[in-house]
Amino acid sequence: MGKSKLWDRQQLLVAFDLYFRLRFGQFDHRNSTVIYFANLIGRTPSALAMKLSNLASLDPVITSSGRSGLTGASTADRTMWLEMKTDWLAFSEQMNAVVSTLGEPLQDVMPDVREEPLVSYHGMTKEVITKVRIGQSYFRTAVLSAYNNRCCISGLAVPKLLIASHIVPWSEDPQNRLNPTNGLALSALHDKAFDLGLLTIDESYRVVVSGKINHKNDHFFDSSIKSFHGKSIFLPDKSSPQADFLAMHRETIFEKRF
Template identity: 65%
Template sequence: MTRLSWTRQQSLVAFSLYCRLPFGRFHSRNPEIIQYANLIGRTPSALAMKLSNIASLDPAITSSGRAGLSGASIADNAMWQEMQYDWAAFSVAIAQAEQVITAASSPAAFNEHGNVTTSKIAEVKVRLGQQFFRNAVLSAYDQRCCISGLANPKLLVASHIVPWSADEQNRLNPHNGLALSALHDKAFDLGLITINEDFRVVVSNKNISNDDHFFNEAIINFHGKSIRLPDKFSPAAQFLAFHRENIFERGCTG
């Protein structure tokens, strides 16, 4: 029997699932894999295998001793490189692919017959990109704050390490993200805390001496503790260095 090649649209859907599912859920019994396999005309086993093949291209997976499968195609490799090269464009591509296969109405900005403005197109692309970034980052951290362990998605933020306004190219790069509680996201954004080279929390010594009991419990008590590292999309060293050098309050300890 002739094996049908994966279309670009099918592969984009597979990459979308790869970005938002934990490695341990790449199996044919996963309801989300079953759902999308039916939508793209593949078996759940084939789609699960595709995700494991993609995993073999991910250094974060292979460096941890997990191998994935060895059947990644030349096209898979090319799409992996495409994703790494331009996260913003890729996030829009996979969102559009999912819209097509779920038969959802395309956003007005993507309707070639619609009378829409350039600003509207840009607005939709930003929204799609932000959704992709949040899904990818929170999934990588298994829907938990990497500092506190909080596991309520409503209270979690896909926090940018290098601020959105400071690096357009890496705005949607999941390696530029941390899963943080809303409180720790704000503290990180304000430079009250940072992450050192050993992935430990550092609290600015401007705040180490604090009479606020809640602040001590929620912030200072995490000083020196290791963050919970993700299954994939580990925070890039250069982004963390930027935060320490440009955002973190000077005069730190540790």
């Protein structure tokens, strides 16, 4: 397929999928994942790397940090970016549907991809469970890649101990279940504390630990959770946590439960 031909929708869906799965610094024609998927969609690695950088120019997190990506985003790129923001769930299902038909499972191409189990699959059909699992894999990879595979509170960088934590719980906002801006990369401990409302993130992206917890003489709690009170989280390269999602967590989970 010649470079001069317009990108079709399937190729763009693959590019969008990789945009969220890869870190900003991995948008390179020498990256093995870029090479692999470029070959599958009939584009050169350079063309796919360029497309990823064009998509970066549409990402407000990238542009607000002084990085601009490239300036060649097409009308189709912009239209699909808006489509994605309007309905994350439908768009992610389309990305997954295309990527799943291309070749090897993502687990074989990108080893960090793995499933994070939901609390329960009760009442779901096998087809729905499959979609949920694929969606969880996408969400995890998109969130962790944005935070460079580090806990945004502690800096822990062991992928097996990291969780792509939903800010607004999975069950409470179906439309934003797979929206990476509804996620934080957290250690398993801080994910649980966040989920229970033991801590939250304020308007200035600082950690707030509940003062209503009875933790006298608990040195582990003091060192692993309380010590982060007032400290800024590490903000991601892309897909920065959405302010209204954090506000909802503060209002309905953190303050309400304690």
